[in-house]
Amino acid sequence: MKQTVLIIGAGGVAQVVAHKCAQNNDILGDLHIASRTKAKCDAIVESVHAKGAMKQDGVFETHQVDATQSDQVADLIRKTGAEIVINVGTAFVNMHVLDGCLATGAAYIDTAIHEEPDKICETPPWYANYEWKKRDACAEKGVTAILGAGFDPGVVNAYARYAIDEFMDEVKSIDIVDVNAGSHGKYFATNFDPEINFREFTGVVYYWEDGKWKEKSMFETGREWDLPVVGKQTAYQSGHDEVHSLATNYPQADVRFWMGFGEHYINVFTVLKNIGLLSEHPVRLAEGQEVVPLKVVKACLPDPSSLAPNYTGKTCIGDLVKGTKNGSDVEAFVYNVADHKDAYEEVGSQGISYTAGVPPVAAAILIAQGDWDTKTMKNVEELDPKPFFTVLDRIGLPTRVQIGNDDRPWNA
Amino acid sequence: MKQTVLIIGAGGVAQVVAHKCAQNNDILGDLHIASRTKAKCDAIVESVHAKGAMKQDGVFETHQVDATQSDQVADLIRKTGAEIVINVGTAFVNMHVLDGCLATGAAYIDTAIHEEPDKICETPPWYANYEWKKRDACAEKGVTAILGAGFDPGVVNAYARYAIDEFMDEVKSIDIVDVNAGSHGKYFATNFDPEINFREFTGVVYYWEDGKWKEKSMFETGREWDLPVVGKQTAYQSGHDEVHSLATNYPQADVRFWMGFGEHYINVFTVLKNIGLLSEHPVRLAEGQEVVPLKVVKACLPDPSSLAPNYTGKTCIGDLVKGTKNGSDVEAFVYNVADHKDAYEEVGSQGISYTAGVPPVAAAILIAQGDWDTKTMKNVEELDPKPFFTVLDRIGLPTRVQIGNDDRPWNA
Numbered sequence: 001m002k003q004t005v006l007i008i009g010a011g012g013v014a015q016v017v018a019h020k021c022a023q024n025n026d027i028l029g030d031l032h033i034a035s036r037t038k039a040k041c042d043a044i045v046e047s048v049h050a051k052g053a054m055k056q057d058g059v060f061e062t063h064q065v066d067a068t069q070s071d072q073v074a075d076l077i078r079k080t081g082a083e084i085v086i087n088v089g090t091a092f093v094n095m096h097v098l099d100g101c102l103a104t105g106a107a108y109i110d111t112a113i114h115e116e117p118d119k120i121c122e123t124p125p126w127y128a129n130y131e132w133k134k135r136d137a138c139a140e141k142g143v144t145a146i147l148g149a150g151f152d153p154g155v156v157n158a159y160a161r162y163a164i165d166e167f168m169d170e171v172k173s174i175d176i177v178d179v180n181a182g183s184h185g186k187y188f189a190t191n192f193d194p195e196i197n198f199r200e201f202t203g204v205v206y207y208w209e210d211g212k213w214k215e216k217s218m219f220e221t222g223r224e225w226d227l228p229v230v231g232k233q234t235a236y237q238s239g240h241d242e243v244h245s246l247a248t249n250y251p252q253a254d255v256r257f258w259m260g261f262g263e264h265y266i267n268v269f270t271v272l273k274n275i276g277l278l279s280e281h282p283v284r285l286a287e288g289q290e291v292v293p294l295k296v297v298k299a300c301l302p303d304p305s306s307l308a309p310n311y312t313g314k315t316c317i318g319d320l321v322k323g324t325k326n327g328s329d330v331e332a333f334v335y336n337v338a339d340h341k342d343a344y345e346e347v348g349s350q351g352i353s354y355t356a357g358v359p360p361v362a363a364a365i366l367i368a369q370g371d372w373d374t375k376t377m378k379n380v381e382e383l384d385p386k387p388f389f390t391v392l393d394r395i396g397l398p399t400r401v402q403i404g405n406d407d408r409p410w411n412a
Numbered sequence: 413m414k415q416t417v418l419i420i421g422a423g424g425v426a427q428v429v430a431h432k433c434a435q436n437n438d439i440l441g442d443l444h445i446a447s448r449t450k451a452k453c454d455a456i457v458e459s460v461h462a463k464g465a466m467k468q469d470g471v472f473e474t475h476q477v478d479a480t481q482s483d484q485v486a487d488l489i490r491k492t493g494a495e496i497v498i499n500v501g502t503a504f505v506n507m508h509v510l511d512g513c514l515a516t517g518a519a520y521i522d523t524a525i526h527e528e529p530d531k532i533c534e535t536p537p538w539y540a541n542y543e544w545k546k547r548d549a550c551a552e553k554g555v556t557a558i559l560g561a562g563f564d565p566g567v568v569n570a571y572a573r574y575a576i577d578e579f580m581d582e583v584k585s586i587d588i589v590d591v592n593a594g595s596h597g598k599y600f601a602t603n604f605d606p607e608i609n610f611r612e613f614t615g616v617v618y619y620w621e622d623g624k625w626k627e628k629s630m631f632e633t634g635r636e637w638d639l640p641v642v643g644k645q646t647a648y649q650s651g652h653d654e655v656h657s658l659a660t661n662y663p664q665a666d667v668r669f670w671m672g673f674g675e676h677y678i679n680v681f682t683v684l685k686n687i688g689l690l691s692e693h694p695v696r697l698a699e700g701q702e703v704v705p706l707k708v709v710k711a712c713l714p715d716p717s718s719l720a721p722n723y724t725g726k727t728c729i730g731d732l733v734k735g736t737k738n739g740s741d742v743e744a745f746v747y748n749v750a751d752h753k754d755a756y757e758e759v760g761s762q763g764i765s766y767t768a769g770v771p772p773v774a775a776a777i778l779i780a781q782g783d784w785d786t787k788t789m790k791n792v793e794e795l796d797p798k799p800f801f802t803v804l805d806r807i808g809l810p811t812r813v814q815i816g817n818d819d820r821p822w823n824a
Contacts (some may be wrong), residue, residue, distance in 0.1 A: 187686040271683040274599040276712040283711040291701065296708045299695040300688040 002107055002144075002368050003029030006082035008067050008097055009089035010040035011193065012305035012349050013111070013150075016357025017088050018044045019347035020395060022053040022060060024361065027368050032080045034063035035089065047348050067093035073100025082106055084367055086360045091115040091196055095130050102134065102143055107367050109360045111150030112196065113241045118280065124206045124213055125244035131377070138377040145377040149363040151317055151336075151355040152178055152257075153242035155392065158385035159319040159334035159399070160246055162410070165385075167332050167403070168323035171253040174246055175320040179260030181230035182313030182340045182351055186302050188268045191352035194298040198278045201259075201269065205239045208247035208255040219266060223258065228402060229337045230316045235260040245379040253323075272297060304353070311340035311350040333402040334410065336392075346396070355397065362391040386411075414519055414556075414780050415441030418494035420479050420509055421501035422452035423605065424717035424761050425523070425562075428769025429500055430456045431759035432807060434465040434472065436773065439780050444492040446475035447501065459760050479505035485512025494518055496779055498772045503527040503608055507542050514546065514555055519779050521772045523562030524608065525653045530692065536618045536625055537656035543789070550789040557789040561775040563729055563748075563767040564590055564669075565654035567809065570797035571731040571746035572658055574822070577797075579744050579815070580735035583665040586658055587732040591672030593642035594725030594752045594763055598714050600680045603764035606710040610690045613671075613681065617651045620659035620667040631678060635670065640814060641749045642728045647672040657791040665735075684709060716765070723752035723762040745814040746822065748804075758808070767809060774803040 005028045007017050014033065021031050033041045041062035048060060065076050067089050077085065077100055087097040087110040094114035101108040114130040122129055131147055138145045148154050156176045164171045180191065190197040205216040221237040235258035247255045261269075272278050277297050282290040318335025336355070343354035363380075366372035371387040380388070389399045389410055399410040417440045419429050426445065433443050445453045453474035460472060473492070477484050479501050489497065489512055499509040499522040506526035513520040526542040534541055543559050550557045560566050568588045576583045592603065602609035617628040633649040647670035659667045673681075684690050689709050694702040730747025748767070755766035775792075778784035783799040792800075801811045801822055811822040 188683075267679065268683050268687070271600075271680050272687075275680070275684075275709070277689065277709070279712075283708065285703075285707045285711050287707070289701075289703070289707075291697075291703050291708055291711070293708055293712055295697045295699065295701075296695065296703055296705055297687070297689070299697050299703070300691075300705055 001370060002083035002373060004080065004082045005029070005031050005084045005086060005364055006077060006080050006106070007031070007033040008035065008065070008073070008085060008087045008093065010035035010037065010044055011088070012308070012353035013088045013357040015044050015047065015305060016347050016349045016353050017086055017361055018048055019051065019053045020358055020361035021086075021364070022048045023055055024365055024395065025058045026055050027365050028084070030059035030081070032061050032063060032082060034065040034067075034076055036064070036066060038062055038064040051348070068096050070096040070099035070103065073097050074103040077101070077104040077106045084364050085109065086364055088357065088360065090193060092117050098131070098134060098145060101145065102137055102141060105141065105143060107144035107373065109146045109149050109363050109367070111148060111154060111356055111360055113148065115196070115199070125248055126241065127245055127379070135377040139375070142375040144367055144372070144374050146363050146367070146372060146374070146383070147377065147379050148241055148245065149360045149380055151359055152176060152240060153245065154359045154380050155336065155397065156317065156319050157242050157246060157380035158383070158388050160250070160321055161381040162385040162389070163319060163321035163332045163334050164250070164323065167330055168321070168325050171250055171321060171323040173254040173256070173322045174250065175256050175258060176240065176242065177225055177227065177235055177258045177260075177320065178317045179225065179227060179230055179233045179235055180315045180352060181233060181260070182311055182315060184307040184350070185310045186307065188265070189302045189304065189307055191304055191307070191350065193304065194301050195294055198269070198294060198297070199280070200240065201238060202273060202278050203239065205237055207237060207239070207243060207257070210254070211251060225258070227316045227318070228335060228400070228407060230314055233260045246381060249379070249381050305349065308344045308348060308350040308353070311344060314339050315351045315355060317355060331403070335400055335402065336397050338397060358395055358397050359392065362388055362395060365391050413782060414495035414785060416492065416494045417441070417443050417496045417498060417776055418489060418492050418518070419443070419445040420447065420477070420485070420497060420499045420505065422447035422449065422456055423500070424720070424765035425500045425769040427456050427459065427717060428759050428761045428765050429498055429773055430460055431463065431465045432770055432773035433776070434460045435467055436777055436807065437470045438467050439777050440496070442471035442493070444473050444475060444494060446477040446488055448476070448478060450474055450476040463760070480508050482508040482511035482515065485509050486515040489513070489516040489518045496776050497521065498776055500769065500772065502605060504529050510543070510546060510557060513557065514549055514553060517553065517555060519556035519785065521558045521561050521775050521779070523560060523566060523768055523772055525560065527608070527611070537660055538653065539657055539791070547789040551787070554787040556779055556784070556786045558775050558779070558784060558786070558795070559789065559791050560653055560657065561772045561792055563771055564588060564652060565657070566771045566792050567748065567804065568729065568731050569654050569658060569792035570795070570800050571811070572662070572733055573793040574797040574801070575731060575733035575744045575746050576662070576735065579742055580733070580737050583662055583733060583735040585666040585668070585734045586662065587668050587670060588652065588654065589637055589639065589647055589670045589672070589732065590729045591637070591639060591642055591645045591647055592727045592764060593645060593672070594723055594727060596719040596762070597722045598719065600677070601714040601716065601719055603716055603719070603762065605716065606713050607706055610681070610706060610709070611692070612652065613650060614685060614690050615651065617649055619649060619651070619655060619669070622666070623663060637670070639728045639730070640747060640812070640819060642726055645672045658793060661791070661793050717761065720756045720760060720762040720765070723756060726751050727763050727767060729767065743815070747812055747814065748809050750809060770807055770809050771804065774800055774807060777803050
């Protein structure tokens with residue numbers, strides 16, 4: 001049984017991870033959190049204590065680390081004695097944190113694909129560009145690495161696996177739909193780090209259909225979905241991490257991702273993109289200074305974690321999975337609905353951070369309990385979804401299933 | 413008779429000024445052009461020779477200067493022997509170039525109000541903040557300084573003076589309308605330096621009505637104008653340099669400025685402004701770098717001088733002046749229509765640069781001829797407009813007058 005958790009990162013998602021780890025420190029043991037700016041970690045741990053979130057008395061220490069330096073990460077793992085690392089720092093640090101885990105034997109959990117700061121929307125399958133190259137190293141050293149264990153990727157991968165295993169002989173398609181029907185009251189804001197958020201939409205939309213990769217441009221294909229609780233919402237086909245691993249694990253299925261956008265978001269995005277302000281390539285100012293426009297946009301936009309206090313409304317994220325059972329067509333929609341205000345009241349973060357931050361803690365609990373302590377590298381759909389759902393039900397993200405007119409908890 | 417001209421600046425307007433000076437070097441004598449980047453000056457003089465624009469054989473030399481340093485400007489005036497300086501550099505250098513002229517006795521011409529880089533849309537009357545404080549110094553030293561001698565400010569100030577002198581006993585209102593009905597074929601671009609262009613619209617709209625300054629916000633008041641040649645166009649009340657001097661010289665008249673904008677421009681402007689990307693206040697990036705967002709937007713947008721080759725359509729800029737004559741209401745619209753393609757073919761610049769660059773050369777010719785060699789500081793409406801119109805007719809910006817159904821050249 002592994003214990004002692006080190007959280008890397010101190011943004012909105014890290015805030016959720018910290019609170020949820022604290023609420024489960026009877027299972028997870030001592031807790032540590034580290035980021036480039038220690039003061040941000042201090043603020044998070046203060047908020048944990050302010051909410052009385054620690055289930056039992058225990059350690060919750062803060063540290064400074066440059067997570068782009070794997071030896072600094074390894075040193076911190078040794079110093080803290082962490083056996084589980086939850087990496088919710090920027091996607092630019094993933095491979096460096098993973099290397100730190102490989103050097104020390106600690107289990108690794110992340111929530112997004114590694115990105116190199118100077119590249120954007122590399123060609124699929126993205127996991128093969130970086131993470132999967134370390135699969136053999138993980139197996140050799142017996143290091144547990146759970147990739148993409150947020151909501152999407154993460155929970156939606158488990159939804160796909162569950163729907164296929166439970167209701168189908170054969171899968172035909174997996175459509176993942178992510179709709180935020182909440183309102184933050186600002187003119188414009190992204191729910192995640194703008195650098196990561198925009199980069200998802202500035203490149204080619206890759207999707208898997210008819211057994212091969214196909215391409216679209218962003219906002220080329222939109223469709224109105226009628227979803228539980230949040231109702232009719234327009235979502236657009238987008239590229240997303242989990243399409244790449246699901247297409248590798250279920251090559252016989254079409255795999256697509258749909259992200260909900262309002263007209264205002266699309267207008268602002270289109271203006272910024274067309275002017276070149278979402279570019280990660282530096283421009284030279286008249287005065288000679290070299291600047292990456294996207295980083296300036298990020299600096300001008302509200303900090304995603306600042307949105308929480310006034311965020312209202314709900315999110316709905318789920319998988320519409322189609323296939324056949326005994327020769328007949330079947331389809332199931334496996335989903336979760338989360339509430340922004342509830343999330344803020346519980347952990348001081350908005351619902352988007354909540355849905356991203358709760359699942360990696362569920363994964364950490366499953367590693368601690370042994371259910372998911374794989375001693376090798378796995379994507380979430382390669383693991384048994386049922387213990388995951390059981391923990392998620394308990395810690396705040398219950399799974400529901402809609403089949404025809406029947407809508408019920410997954411295990412009802 | 414003053415001769416030998418030094419042009420400060422090397423942007424799109426300076427290009428027009430250089431060509432027009434060359435076409436009139438029989439009157440203006442030796443020509444010099446200087447900017448921070450000498451290579452830009454070299455390119456302009458090359459284009460002058462490529463067009464065969466020099467009316468007679470003569471000097472056209474290029475120089476490097478930091479025009480924010482008045483002693484460098486003074487040294488260059490002495491070195492070149494310039495008796496007339498046409499300042500079409502950024503508005504940030506105005507006072508420094510004027511100081512260079514005061515130190516040497518050279519005549520000074522500019523086309524916009526001085527701005528300090530760290531201030532924006534100061535309270536009116538702007539001229540009183542900087543330029544007019546040097547009026548006594550100009551008079552003492554007998555230095556000719558013609559302020560705001562572009563199109564607007566500049567020609568439109570002369571239009572107001574002319575309409576009042578010619579058609580009225582009493583003036584009631586001056587509405588200046590500036591419509592660019594041209595198309596540059598880019599997603600978005602500004603026709604002038606974006607730093608100056610946007611700063612005009614990010615602050616409060618000041619206008620003069622009922623004998624006092626009033627305030628509006630940008631795009632608060634729009635109105636459809638039915639204009640000669642370009643037809644029906646929507647223009648919005650904006651702040652503009654000439655409102656400030658005209659309100660001082662004609663305090664009995666309401667003075668307003670109207671700028672034409674399409675819906676697309678307004679949308680892009682609104683997005684950039686609301687996000688904070690038009691701010692001249694530095695933001696700190698996550699990596700620690702301090703950056704002025706507006707300078708990044710500028711670096712991303714097309715260089716205004718690059719728009720010229722594909723610019724089509726026309727501009728219409730004029731003054732609707734209302735008043736009374738012998739107790740009856742009268743109104744006159746004094747205006748010019750310019751063509752982008754014609755401008756490019758003649759001087760390699762688009763029509764907006766053309767309308768801004770031709771008038772200061774007309775002013776230089778009037779100083780050289782003695783008509784406007786005032787030996788003190790003047791705004792354009794304080795000078796006789798007729799010789800100005802006569803030169804403008806000859807060098808490319810003919811003045812027309814519309815009264816009721818009658819539409820004719822000003823001197824017909």
